[in-house]
Amino acid sequence: MRGGNFQYRLSVVGVVLGVFVECLLVAAQFPQHSSQPQGQTQIIPFPRVEQEELFLQAIEALEAKNTDAMVRLMDRAVATDVTNHFAYIKRAQLFDLIGKNDQAARDYTTALGFIGHDAHYAEVFQMRGCSNFKHGNIQGAVSDWVNFIRLKPDKEADHWQICVAYALLGSYEDARKQFEWHWTVNAEDMEVAFWHYLCVARMEGLESAQENLIEVTGEERVPMPELHQLFKGGGSEAEVWLAVEEGDPGKDERNQREFFANYYLGLHRQAAGKLEEADELIGKALEIAKSNEGYIGDSPGGQLRAGDIARVHSQQLRLQLADQRAWEEAQIPHSNFGEKLAYVGAGIGLVVLIGLGLAAQRRKRRMPPPELVVEVKPEDDPSPTHDEIAEPVKELAGKSST
Secondary structure, three states: OHHHOOOOOOOHHHHHHHHHHHHHHHHOOOEOOOOOOOOOOOEOOOOOHHHHHHHHHHHHHHHOOOHHHHHHHHHHHHHHOOOOHHHHHHHHHHHHHOOOHHHHHHHHHHHHHHHOOOHHHHHHHHHHHHHHHHOOOHHHHHHHHHHHHHHOHHHOOOOHHHHHHHHHOOOHHHHHHHHHHHHOOOOOOHHHHHHHHHHHHHHHOHHHHHHOOOOOOOOOOOOHHHHHHHHHOOOOHHHHHHHHHOOOOOHHHHHHHHHHHHHHHHHHHHHOOOHHHHHHHHHHHHHHHHOOOOOOOOOOOOOOOHHHHHHHHHHHHHHHHHHHHHHHHHHHHHHHHHHHHHHHHHHHHHHHHHHHHHHHHHHHHHOOOHHHOOOOOHHHOOOOOHHHHHHHHHHHHHHHHO
């Protein structure tokens, strides 16, 4: 996983010459798919002279940073013989060099349509996998690399890119197994230990991740040892940043140190489930990578650099954060509805109680005070009774009759 070193620098000329030689090696193995008698194969010849001249002109345009002219020249080269898969591969690799990874992947696909699945062409799957990865199509990259490993099983242990891809997809069990397999051939790389830690932490928890942290010896990059102590549970972030400053490093060395510090502190936060903090730190690492020429966005087919991984990692973290926030927002309306319903019920109850209290007060106001109410008993009533009125009447009636 050391392909992302900041000290890795290639001139445009060096890169394109490397592409050219690699294409020759790949093309030399391509059998001719034509009307040849069955059982006979013909090695694809060197590209047609017209194609080769256009390709060389495209390189010159790339050196002059005229990418539009480069693309036009490569389009003409392909159009000269649309059945020559070598031309598609060369154009794909140049697309990778200028960051047009989706177009590179399409050209690799076209080439594979001609040449199919065969161990001779395994590198084309590797190259398309890298193009897919850099374009953000991690699942497509994994599929390509699985095909590559099937065709070249002896390369499986060396294939660290598929380890990272599995981890970024959240396939932690597959990633863990692949990292452990890769460690058998790359035992001095602490990055393997850090990624393995992430996988174990997300599956089994931080304590298990610390207990199963891969021991690495011989790692000399700063601040890898201090980061390893932090992942192990015995160091601190302050010690990591002190190591970054130690020895008055030059610009390139400082950039590399700061990149690794930010990136793997971010990975450490991700392992703990702190996605926002992880995104912030890995974003800082990505900015450092973007500011360093030759580190991100211009790697030829079949290669990934640390900056490429940081960019795709940042994209994945933001997708996870968006999903997490969407889920949280989906829960809020239900929670608010219950709370609001409770508040409404309490409010209605309070209004009813107040209404009943006011009604009782009004009834009390209509009644006279207790001291003004006099109970009148029959014996105390001064009004004459019926018999008392009838007696005088009888007496008058008797007198009148005599």
